[in-house]
Amino acid sequence: MGRLLSYSGISTKIRAMQSKLISESEIQEMLQFTSVSHAAAWLKRTPEYAKAWADLDETSLHRGQIEKLLKASIFKDFSKIYQFANPEQRKFLDLYSRRYEIRVLKEIMTNLFDHKSTDAVDVSPYCDFFRRHSKLDLDRLTACTTMDEFINALKGNEFYVPLSRIQNHDTALLFDYGMALDLYYFSMIWNVRKKLFSGKDLEQITTAYGEKFDMLNLQFISRSKRYFSMAPADIYALLIPMNYKLKKEEITALVEASTREEAQQIFRKTYYGKKYDHLSAHNLEEFYNYMLRTTLEKASRKDPYSVAMLYSYMYHKEHEVNRLTIAIECIRYGVAPDEAMQYIRNN
Template sequence: MGNLFKYSSLTTKIRSMSSDLISIDGFKSLCECETITDAMNELMHYKYYRDAFKKVDINTLHREDIEQILLLSSLEEFSRLCKFNSGTPRKYLNLVSMYNTIYVLKRILRDILSHRPTSLDLKSYSKYMGTKTNLNIDELISAQDVSQFVDSLKNTEYYDCTNQVLSTGSTNIFDYALALDSYYFEICFKFAQKELKGDESKEVLSILGTRCDFLNMQWIYRTKKYYKVSNTRVYATLIPHYYKISVDEIKQMVEAQNLDEFFVIFDNSYYGKLSAKLFKYKPGLEEFYMRTLEYLYNKHKKDNPYSLASLSYYLYSRELEISRVIEIIESIRYSLPPEDIVSNILKLETRRSFA
């Protein structure tokens, strides 16, 4: 009963916001658009996108423009949610804010280490990032190399973890991303274990644990498929949290001689069995990761609607929706057939019901 009163107004607000999410039929209509202009006009049926694009000429937008506008709109909506909430939901949203900030930091680092112009207009993000995190936006914008970037993080909570990587002389984006991700998960696990109780704690820990398991499995998979990386190096770059994958299974995956051996181990794991439950056919690892999170968020919301589950479900759904919208628009730009866009992005034919 306590959670009912605690989360009643938040759950009502989230239900209202969720009504504007794009349905499967809405996505199908978007996939059937023949031009970018048609697709943008289709998006105008939704208040979220009308608000996001109200100050721009949709006929002049490129992918980078659309991506940045939608990222900013999600931060704006997130800012409104923060003002609406207090207590435990506000603390949870602070962690989501950290996730958004780390995403932006990794984007900046990627551009610096790739020696290309920044792909983000940081001035637009300053009101969402600078004040509460002590980030110096001007210094981040002017950073010419990774040393200057890390130096600009002094007096922030992100300095120690990135400076440790810098001290090794690394210029590999993955090393910095791993350091930031590991720090983020450490903070999140402490929150779930100390601030939450009962089912709410278990639900948040299941999402965090699943994310860590998949990030580790994805990295092992990629080293087998794309890179020649020593097992010692792979072990050193894994996030030190395990949920449904045991340390022994991780060890077997790392030491697998090829992808066939890797997937034998995977298929016999908890996630391999879950894959058979969620899919009619065997999906790729990336797709399975996304669907597993979707399954968990949906299940938690149904089982415990008056909790953080409704809020986290909405935030994930909006994030996934924006990602799909960007992919669909890019596919239309390259004149892919509608049926290919539906099968490649929505992948409806491979899914089982979540019911």
């Protein structure tokens, strides 16, 4: 009963928000338009965006502006949920919000590596969110002109240590800095989950993130061998340092496999190869989003009064924004609706 009471208010709020999310059939309807302005006008009429976009002139909106508006809706929804959350639920939301901080840090670092002014990073979609939910000083970070200056500006913040370790390597690439942030975030989640959660919440967090990390490792092993011919030692250095259903010896065998056929045979014997018999080592990227989505949907349906409901909604909201962004881009370049849906379904 206590569990039901603690989640009843936020569960009702999320169900109301979820009913406004854009469905696949609605995206197919939007793809029939031949101009970005017509698509924007259509979005203005949907329950999800009607109120927030009511005062906008769709005829003057270009693709970049629409993408920023869509991104801003993610942070607005997060803040709505946060307001309804109790202290226990906010523990998860605070943990989850690190992904948004890392997203912005990566955008700033990309500009620094491209020798562009970091003033070009438009933080407007994030400003309100960072003011409420983050300790990062965006004004200071976006004023930096070098990576050394950027990393020094993070002193005292949790992201300073993982980035400063990469800073010591003269050959460090943008990829290395981005991977350092990702590995820090993934490791932190896995290490603190038992301290923050218990019972059903702990079980669902472990399942959702455990399968996510396993699949990301499988994807990385597949891509690094298929596209980059990386040496095993280099692959090990970049894997997420945790295991769920994927055993250490299975990871070793996959990394050390000398042929694609050998890797496929090894993969079929893993938990994921047995559970998803239609899954191959070649279509892991397409399957990853499907698996994560269905895992969260099943968990939130099975126990709607749990942290899975929070994770599921934020995942689906971000998924919606990704799909709409791709749809707008396809409309802009005149991609046929059927072809556009293929790109959208893979995300």
